[in-house]
Amino acid sequence: MPSINFILPHWVYWGTLIVFPLIAMIMARRTQTSGYSSPIAYMILISGGILGLHRLYLRNLWGLLYLPVFFFILFANAQGQDAREAESQAANVVSSAQRVIDRLEPKIAAADGKIEQLRADLAAAEEGTFAQKRAQRTLEKAEQTLTDDSARIEKARADKTAGEPALAAAKADRAQWANMAFYAFMVICAFMLVDAVLLPRLVSRAEARAAQEPEEESALEHEAEERLEQLEAEDVQSDMKHIGTGWTGVIDRMSFYAGEFVSYWMVIAVIAYYYEVVARYVFNSPTIWVHEGMYLMFGMQYLVAGAYAALTDAHVKVDVFYADWSPLRKAVVDLFTSIFFFIFAGTLLATGWIFAMDATAVNEVSFSEWQIAYWPFKWAIVVGAVLLILQGIAKLASDLNAVRNSLQGA
Structure with a gap:
């Protein structure tokens, strides 16, 4: 299989985080049209064509032909990984044995001459003297070392002899599975190339089939679409009801x-992790940037969305008693607890400001090979804290207004 060595440029990462949500927000406000779309079909072909999702989108069951080929690629890659591990183990055995042989062969060759000299020294030593005993011990030690080294080198030669065929077999096995995965991938590429040409016709046929569907089925689909639109509208209204008027309404918006x-x-996270899975398990090319980029993105999302959660009253809290209280009592309690809220938000802002300034001053980057700049993430702490404080001020004004209106009404 071909490998993917793509590393996401930093400017593409930041540009996507900025531009994609803007496009999505604009598209979400456009009037939705029913039916099939060629641009969407081509987008699915590019992103999920390896699974035949573009044909399934058009309700064409020929897309199921992609799945066995895709699963075979995964199976072949898994077998290739096992073969690579076997190759690594066999190569380690062979290389270790070769190192032992290279180290001991000169040592053994030199030991033969050394032992002959020690034997001569022993023969020349006077009987019963200390010199004779020392020469005897030295000779015995040298002979034992030679015996041990000879045994080790014989074992190393045996390991090398046994490991070389295993290494060759593992290499052949790995190459075989890699070729099979590559050929299967080429089959999918051929399918996708043919479908890229046929896609406009497939879309037309899907629309024709949809027009010929029984009226009852069309009515059910239309009813389901209307119900979905109604639920989406209700979700939007449930969020919009929290937005006030005047200057607090500006903060709420x-x-x-x-x-x-x-x-x-x-959505970006789904696409990125989809790419990671395909790159890792289809092309055996895990990325160095997807996981890091996504968890940093989620950190910024958590910080920036804090004000939205405060606006829609979505923060986790224990409201066993609070839920049944009157609006006046809720407002009074919220005014009291806002003290702790502003302590937390102020601390977050002050700490985030220090982190952001320090990171900007030294142009802090990550310790990974991707080396993404950290200072934008640190400034996200400041932005999130500012939004949270502003939303807290708007909430405080709303609670004060609720208390004043209740007292005036009383």
């Missing part, structure tokens, strides 16, 4: 749109 903006980053 700022928090609302900030939350909507970063919510579309989830």
Whole structure:
């Protein structure tokens, strides 16, 4: 299989985080049209064509032909990884044995001459003297060392002899599975190339089939679409009801749109991890940037969306008693607890400001090979804290207004 050595440029990463949510927000506000779309079909072909998803989108069951080929690629790559591990183990055995042989052969060759000299020294030593005993011990030690080294080199030669065929077999096995995966991938590429040409006709046929569907089925689909649109409208209305008027409404809208903006980053995460899975398990090319880029993105999303969660009252809290209280009592309690809120938000802002300034001053980057700049992530702490404080001020004004209106009404 061919490998993928693509590393996402930093400017593409930041550009995607900025531009994609804007495009998604615009598209979400456009009137939705039913039916099949050639641009969407081609987009699915590019992103999920390896699984035949473009044909399944058009309700064409020939897309199922992609799945066995795709699963065979995964199987072949798994077998190739096993063969690579076997090759690595066999290569380690052979290389270790060769190192032992290279180290001991000169030592053994030199030991033969050394032992002959020690024997001569022993023969020349006077009987019963200390010199004779020392020469005897030295000779015995040299002979034992020679025996041990000879045994080790014989074992190394045996390991090398046994390991070389295993290494050759593992290499052949790995190459075989790699070729099989490559040929299967070429089959899928051929399928996709043919479908790229046929896709406009496939879309037309899908639309023709949809037009010929029984009226009952069309009515059910139309009813389901209307129900889905109704649920989406209800979700939007449930969020919009939290937006106030006047200057607090400006802050509320700022928090609302900030939350909507970063919510579309989830789509980026799906696409990025889909790419990671395909690159890792189809092309045996795991990336160095997907995981790091996504968890940093989720960190920024968590910070920036805090104000949106505060606006829509989505933060986790224990409201066993709070839920049944009157609006006046809720407002009074919220005014009291806002003290702790502003302590937290102020600390977050001050700490985030220090982190951001330090990271900007030294142009801090990650320790990975990707080396993405860290200072934008640190500034996200500041942005999130500012949005949270502004939303807290808007909430504080709303609670004060609720208390004042209740007292005036009383």
